Amino acid sequence: xxxxRWHGVKDLRLENIEEPKALKGKVKIKVEWCGICGSDLHxxxxxxxxxxxxxxxxxxxxxxxxxxxxxxxxxxVEVGEGVTKVQAGDRVVVEPIYACGECEACRQGKYNLCSxxxxxxxxxxxxxxxxxxxxxxxxxxxxxDNVSYEQGALVEPSAVALHAVRQSKLxxxxxxxxxxxxxxxxxxxxxxxxxxxxxxxxxxxxxQRRKKAEELGAIGLDPSQVDVVKELHERTNGGVDVAYEVxxxxxxxxxxxxxxxxxxxxxxxxxxxxxxxxxPNDIVMKERTMKGIIGYRDxxxxxxxxxEKGYFPADKLVTKRIKLDEVVTEGFDTLLSEKNxxxxxxxxx
Ligand SMILES: [Zn+2]
Ligand SMILES: [Zn+2]
Numbered sequence: 001x002x003x004x005r006w007h008g009v010k011d012l013r014l015e016n017i018e019e020p021k022a023l024k025g026k027v028k029i030k031v032e033w034c035g036i037c038g039s040d041l042h043x044x045x046x047x048x049x050x051x052x053x054x055x056x057x058x059x060x061x062x063x064x065x066x067x068x069x070x071x072x073x074x075x076x077v078e079v080g081e082g083v084t085k086v087q088a089g090d091r092v093v094v095e096p097i098y099a100c101g102e103c104e105a106c107r108q109g110k111y112n113l114c115s116x117x118x119x120x121x122x123x124x125x126x127x128x129x130x131x132x133x134x135x136x137x138x139x140x141x142x143x144x145d146n147v148s149y150e151q152g153a154l155v156e157p158s159a160v161a162l163h164a165v166r167q168s169k170l171x172x173x174x175x176x177x178x179x180x181x182x183x184x185x186x187x188x189x190x191x192x193x194x195x196x197x198x199x200x201x202x203x204x205x206x207x208q209r210r211k212k213a214e215e216l217g218a219i220g221l222d223p224s225q226v227d228v229v230k231e232l233h234e235r236t237n238g239g240v241d242v243a244y245e246v247x248x249x250x251x252x253x254x255x256x257x258x259x260x261x262x263x264x265x266x267x268x269x270x271x272x273x274x275x276x277x278x279x280p281n282d283i284v285m286k287e288r289t290m291k292g293i294i295g296y297r298d299x300x301x302x303x304x305x306x307x308e309k310g311y312f313p314a315d316k317l318v319t320k321r322i323k324l325d326e327v328v329t330e331g332f333d334t335l336l337s338e339k340n341x342x343x344x345x346x347x348x349x
Contacts, residue, residue, distance in 0.1 A: 003130030004327055005065040006043055006051055012068070012328050020126050020134035022078040027086055027140050029094070031348035032149035033321075034128030035071035036331050037157065038183065043068070043122065044332050050122040058116045059098040062124030069346070070096040070121030072128030073143065073152030083137045091143050093152045094128075094135045095159070095300045096120035112295040128153075129327055131348050141300045147307050150321075151314040153345050154187075158303045158312040161187035163296035164269045165195050169289070170242045172196030177232055177240045179203045179256050180247035181213040183317070183342050184269060188244050189218045190312045201240065203228050203255070208340040215316060223255075232259040244269055250276035257282050257290070268292040320344045 001019045004012055022028035042049055052063040076090045086092060099106050099114035106114050120135060121127035143152045161184060170176060176197045178185050181204040192200050193216070202213035203221045210220040219235075221228055233239050239261030245253050248270035256266050257278060265288065283290060306312065319342045322330045331344050 001131040002324055003067045003127070004069065004324065005067050006047065007065045009047055010044065012044060012332065013065070014324065014327065017067070017130070019132050022080040022134055024081040025083060025137050026080040026134040027076055027083055027092070027137055028078040028080075028132060028134045029074040029092060029140075030077050030132055031069075031072050031074040031128050031130060033073055033153040033345045033347060034069040035153045035157065036327075036335060036344045036346065037071055039122065040068055041332060041335055045336070050119055052118075052123060057098075057118045057123040059100060059118050060124030066122065066124055067127035067130050068121055069128030069130065070094075070119050071153055071156040072121075072133070072348075073149045073155070074133070074348070076140075077132070080134075085137050086140055086142060091145070091149070091152070092140045093143055093155045093300070093304070094120065094133065095139050095141060096125075096135075096156065097139070097295065098123060098125065098136075110297060112297040128348070129324060129346060141304065143304055144308060147304060148314065150318060150345060151307055151312075154312055154314055154317060154343065155300060155303050155307070157183060157343070158187050158190070158307070159296035159299045160184055160269070161191040162194075162299050162303050162306070164188055164244060164267055164293050165191040166299065167291065167293050168242045168244070168267045169265050170195055170197060173198045174241035175199040175201075175236050177201040177203060177243045177256070177259050178213070178218065179243060179245050179252050180249075180270070181209045181218075182246065185244070185246040186212060186216060186317060186342060187312060188246060188269065189213055189216050193217060194306050194309075194311045199236070201232060201235070206339050212316075212342060229255055229258040236261070238262070239264055241265070242267060246270050248272045250274065254278060254282075257288065260286075260288055263287050266290045318343050318345050321347065323347050323349060
């Protein structure tokens, strides 16, 4: 079968590899759609980050070259011995987290914080940029008939956004600000809508991305035109209840802190490439809190239910659909050069 494998920085190859088998405990899936993620882009331009190179991943036992793609949907074609959760013909999405099941985080049920956590599609186990994947039974979630395969490919990134909002102190009727409206920031806006936020501000430099946020119902603010902190305090009469930092840019974190109200909260949803200096008194003097989240846990069923109600809409968030043959030129390279792209989906054929 055809599969896109990471061999090195700027070296992704579409190759012919052996089809995976439905071994014991595994679910063989014919992939329908797979989204290109920001972390896939990072692996392409500056990897390896999550991809094991040299030493194999402790859980999968695999190392580069690795099949990529972790945001996918598909149909079950075969199940291995002992599998009871799904059967051939079921429409599914994959929650691509490998966890050891034994470390402190795993014992606490926080499998996304597992000390040897790995992603299917980055750490081994096949990936969605191929025709078939054999995933572990526990990773598979059924999707209902009114959630399309395209929509299903958005469950994984939407789970990050929903986890971020669920872990925050946001309450129905609260006001929130999202700093950075790339794909995850836009999905955070959707999660906030679903959570009953009364006002959602979207702080974004790129006009195209800001427009997209407004299309989803947020109030766009252009930090090159207005003093965002002042503006947010004026509009909300004292600051937003929760600010979500989704840029990974140090000065933006400072703005996010300053934009919150007394006792407000900053949620860090991004990965930072360098240190971000902050003034602790900004937290102390207003009794604010700051918290981080990584990935998600236990939220796939909730995301799927919200999608049945129309949240995280693929028709607004998917900006391009391509085929596996075009994944590098029309997918990865396009995402690097065109800021108006949100999610590019790849059809596995
Ligand atoms: Zn991802
Ligand atoms: Zn663990």
